[in-house]
Amino acid sequence: MEKIIEILFNGLSMGAIYALMALGFVLIFKSTGVINFAQGELAMVGAFICYSFATMMNVPYIYAFFIALIGGLILGAVVYQVFFRTMVGEPLFSTIMVTVGLASILTCLAGLIWGHDVYSLNSPFTDKVIHLDKITFAQGSISTIIVSIVLFVIVILFFNRSLLGISMRGSAEDPDTAGLMGINVKKIHMVAWALGGLVAAVAGMFLAEQSFVRLAMSNVGLKAMAAAILGGMESISGAIVGGIIIGVVEGLAANYLSGMSLGNFHMGDIKDVAAFVIMIIVLMIRPHGIFGKEKVERV
Amino acid sequence: MLKVTNLETTYNDIILSLKGISLEVPPAKIVALLGANGSGKTTTLNTISGIRKTIDLAVEDGVIEFEGQVINEKEPYRIVSMGISQVPEGRRIFAELTVEENIMIGSYVLADRKKFPLSLETVFGYFPILKERRRQLAGYLSGGEQQMLAIARALIADPRLIMLDEPSLGIAPLVVKEIFEIVSTINKERGVAILLVEQNANVALSIAHYGYILENGRIVMEGSSEVLRENKDIKEFYLGLTDVGTKKSFRDVKHYKRRKRWLS
Numbered sequence: 001m002e003k004i005i006e007i008l009f010n011g012l013s014m015g016a017i018y019a020l021m022a023l024g025f026v027l028i029f030k031s032t033g034v035i036n037f038a039q040g041e042l043a044m045v046g047a048f049i050c051y052s053f054a055t056m057m058n059v060p061y062i063y064a065f066f067i068a069l070i071g072g073l074i075l076g077a078v079v080y081q082v083f084f085r086t087m088v089g090e091p092l093f094s095t096i097m098v099t100v101g102l103a104s105i106l107t108c109l110a111g112l113i114w115g116h117d118v119y120s121l122n123s124p125f126t127d128k129v130i131h132l133d134k135i136t137f138a139q140g141s142i143s144t145i146i147v148s149i150v151l152f153v154i155v156i157l158f159f160n161r162s163l164l165g166i167s168m169r170g171s172a173e174d175p176d177t178a179g180l181m182g183i184n185v186k187k188i189h190m191v192a193w194a195l196g197g198l199v200a201a202v203a204g205m206f207l208a209e210q211s212f213v214r215l216a217m218s219n220v221g222l223k224a225m226a227a228a229i230l231g232g233m234e235s236i237s238g239a240i241v242g243g244i245i246i247g248v249v250e251g252l253a254a255n256y257l258s259g260m261s262l263g264n265f266h267m268g269d270i271k272d273v274a275a276f277v278i279m280i281i282v283l284m285i286r287p288h289g290i291f292g293k294e295k296v297e298r299v
Numbered sequence: 300m301l302k303v304t305n306l307e308t309t310y311n312d313i314i315l316s317l318k319g320i321s322l323e324v325p326p327a328k329i330v331a332l333l334g335a336n337g338s339g340k341t342t343t344l345n346t347i348s349g350i351r352k353t354i355d356l357a358v359e360d361g362v363i364e365f366e367g368q369v370i371n372e373k374e375p376y377r378i379v380s381m382g383i384s385q386v387p388e389g390r391r392i393f394a395e396l397t398v399e400e401n402i403m404i405g406s407y408v409l410a411d412r413k414k415f416p417l418s419l420e421t422v423f424g425y426f427p428i429l430k431e432r433r434r435q436l437a438g439y440l441s442g443g444e445q446q447m448l449a450i451a452r453a454l455i456a457d458p459r460l461i462m463l464d465e466p467s468l469g470i471a472p473l474v475v476k477e478i479f480e481i482v483s484t485i486n487k488e489r490g491v492a493i494l495l496v497e498q499n500a501n502v503a504l505s506i507a508h509y510g511y512i513l514e515n516g517r518i519v520m521e522g523s524s525e526v527l528r529e530n531k532d533i534k535e536f537y538l539g540l541t542d543v544g545t546k547k548s549f550r551d552v553k554h555y556k557r558r559k560r561w562l563s
Contacts, residue, residue, distance in 0.1 A: 173395055
């Protein structure tokens with residue numbers, strides 16, 4: 001019993017990270033129609049920025065956290081200005097290829113700046129745990145979950161209450177009409193990319209806290225994309241639910257399935273497969289994702 | 300106020316759509332732009348409001364002036380902030396947002412945000428039905444209500460000129476009448492100039508002060524609405540009446556043979 005609670009809890013904290021990354025996908029896809037394959041790389045750069053300040057320069061962790069957060073924001077906006085300002089409305093394939101190229105460029109640049117080693121990020125929560133009865137909670141996981149919840153609430157309020165957020169939803173639905181309402185759609189797109197960069201940086205830092213800072217951590221982007229697609233790609237709540245499902249399933253698979261063997265065949269590291277198996281099953285039942293909508297058009 | 304001179308536009312760099320039209324909207328007046336399908340009415344509005352890039356529309360010649368400023372090359376959002384709001388053809392409301400959120404988006408250009416709740420009440424004053432439905436998703440409104448919402452969304456920005464693109468499209472005649480009455484009231488009470496694009500000449504001329512007839516990208520006739528209403532050709536081709544003022548009979552098989560006099 002204690003074990004399952006611990007597994008679920010750790011799964012939840014991984015799920016929160018996936019959900020944050022998926023949120024980045026959804027934000028960018030929904031407002032600009034670009035599927036950003038460089039989301040994982042944005043997260044990786046965010047983690048490296050935090051690492052540079054917190055560990056290399058000994059800035060207090062909380063400041064480093066916010067610096068990386070702003071770094072992610074600026075990076076997202078710059079990426080939009082440089083690569084996508086003129087690409088909006090172009091065919092999906094070319095924009096996707098641009099993001100794939102961008103992913104390599106970011107990896108290269110990060111490799112040049114920070115090197116190809118594996119680093120560890122020391123946060124105030126590293127290796128600290130809380131015991132509750134017989135159950136052990138890692139403080140890092142707790143902070144991940146709390147900050148993610150706060151961030152989700154802010155994002156949801158932003159999109160439902162603020163004029164800018166509502167305008168972003170409107171521009172996503174019909175950019176031409178949004179222009180007629182006096183909305184500068186290009187600015188809206190830049191805000192979406194900036195927010196996407198911000199949530200990616202947060203996800204990257206939490207991920208680094210739970211494992212390491214390294215170039216290969218951008219692989220998490222692919223799993224987060226599975227989470228976003230699972231949730232329906234257009235819905236914020238879908239991204240959250242999709243992320244949590246993938247995180248929890250992964251945790252369960254890692255604990256219960258990894259050690260199994262069938263004769264000479266060992267399951268090995270099955271947790272990376274589990275996420276995609278779930279995604280495929282859900283998509284077979286609901287092709288538009290859990291929260292995705294089939295487009296209903298009034299004629 | 301709005302002055303268009305010799306406007307010539309092309310689609311895809313090759314299809315000449317407007318062939319040099321000139322029109323003027325004086326302050327606080329309703330001007331109707333009438334014409335059949337494909338005569339260039341919506342093209343005129345889109346050219347003025349600046350949505351050209353996505354539909355591959357380009358201005359080849361001519362000048363669009365608003366209150367003395369040339370606005371040929373301005374982006375749509377700048378034109379809105381100058382005081383021109385467009386109610387697009389087919390309403391184009393944001394179906395996934397609520398009624399109130401739709402109107403909020405319309406207020407995006409308001410420099411003075413404190414004015415917003417005040418003007419929201421004013422707008423609801425003209426369209427009480429929208430107030431009842433303010434929390435509903437706009438996609439679930441009826442066609443007439445959606446049209447009202449589209450007008451309300453334009454009105455909230457406190458424009459000096461509203462361009463209405465076929466507000467009667469696909470709406471029941473009774474509701475059309477109601478909408479046109481509201482438009483007329485808005486024009487009178489708020490002194491907003493209105494450029495009204497319509498196929499329904501009858502109802503448009505009933506509220507307009509002045510009218511232009513557009514055909515094949517050219518303005519073939521203009522005049523005050525009284526003069527237009529009395530014109531023989533307009534009576535026949537746009538209002539569906541014969542000389543005597545009675546409804547045209549389709550037994551009269553030769554009706555299509557008479558050429559419009561303005562087409563040479």
